[in-house]
Amino acid sequence: DMKVTQMPRYLIKRMGENVLLECGQDMSHETMYWYRQDPGLGLQLIYISYDVDSNSEGDIPKGYRVSRKxxxxxxxxxxxxxxxxxxxxxxxxxxxxGRGAETLYFGSGTRLTVL
Amino acid sequence: GQQVKQSSPSLTVQEGGISILNCDYENDMFDYFAWYKKYPDNSPTLLISVRSNVDKREDGRLTVFLNKSGKHFSLHITASQPEDTAVYLCAAGVNQGGSAKLIFGEGTKLTVSS
Incomplete structure (x- = not known):
């Protein structure tokens, strides 16, 4: 079953704390993405990864970093x-x-609240 | 600025009618265009997509129209049903050897009333 899994589903952190959001996929897909969704702004691309250790900034990378080992x-x-x-x-x-190369398969999302 | 824009944040259509969702883009280099559907508290899923070498693609009740000169594409949903009620996100990008760095619009919330 093709799946993108995100952990955790909900997370509350205090300002200044470090945050780690995890994502896994079982489809051997080369390309992976991180987006954030805010009201009225749609999905904004943070980072894109074309394969292991091949990461590229998206439109709003400031304040974030990624890791793909x-x-x-x-x-x-x-x-x-x-x-x-x-x-x-x-x-x-x-x-x-291949066919459908550009199709994005999304995880269920992580709702992060920073207090 | 917003490279991909959906100017209508919401749309209400009667059951059985045609829903028309619109999307405008700025980048001439975009060669891949897609529509995603998102239910509340769920993840977006691909509905239909086209490459820039076609100006229309049909799939059941869904049709995508691409107007490259006007930098505009639209999604038409015929015989709209209450289960079509969702947020629709348009996306455009440049195909880079298979991967596309997709830029999404803000979304249009479609409500189909019975």
Missing amino acids: KREHFSLILDSAKTNQTSVYFCASSPGT
Whole structure:
């Protein structure tokens, strides 16, 4: 069963704490993404990863970093979280090759609240 | 600025009618266009997509129209049903060897009333 798994589903942190959001996929997809969704702004791309240790900034990378040491796993890290990073974070993956190469498969999202 | 824009935050259509969702983009280099559907507290899922070499694609009740000169694409849903009620996100991107760095619009909340 094709799946993108995000952990945790809900997270509350205090300003200044470090945050780790985890994402896994079982489809051997090359490309993985982190987006955040805010009201009225749709999905904004934070980072894209084309494969292990091949990461590229998206449109809003400031305040975030990522790690991809295995193809099936992509982490988003917030060093010293800020209140304006309160959002819903979606991880996604895409095959990168073949039919439907560009199709994004999304995880269920992590709702992060920074107090 | 917003590279992909959905100017209508909401749309209400009667059951059985045609829902028309619109999306405008700025980047001439975009060559891949898609519509995603999102229910509350759920993740977006792909509905339909087109490459820039076609100007129309049909799939059941769904049709995507692409107007490259106007930098505009739209999703038409015929025979709209209450279960079509959801947020619809348009997305556009440049195909880079299979991967597309997709830029999403703000979303349009479609309500189909019975």
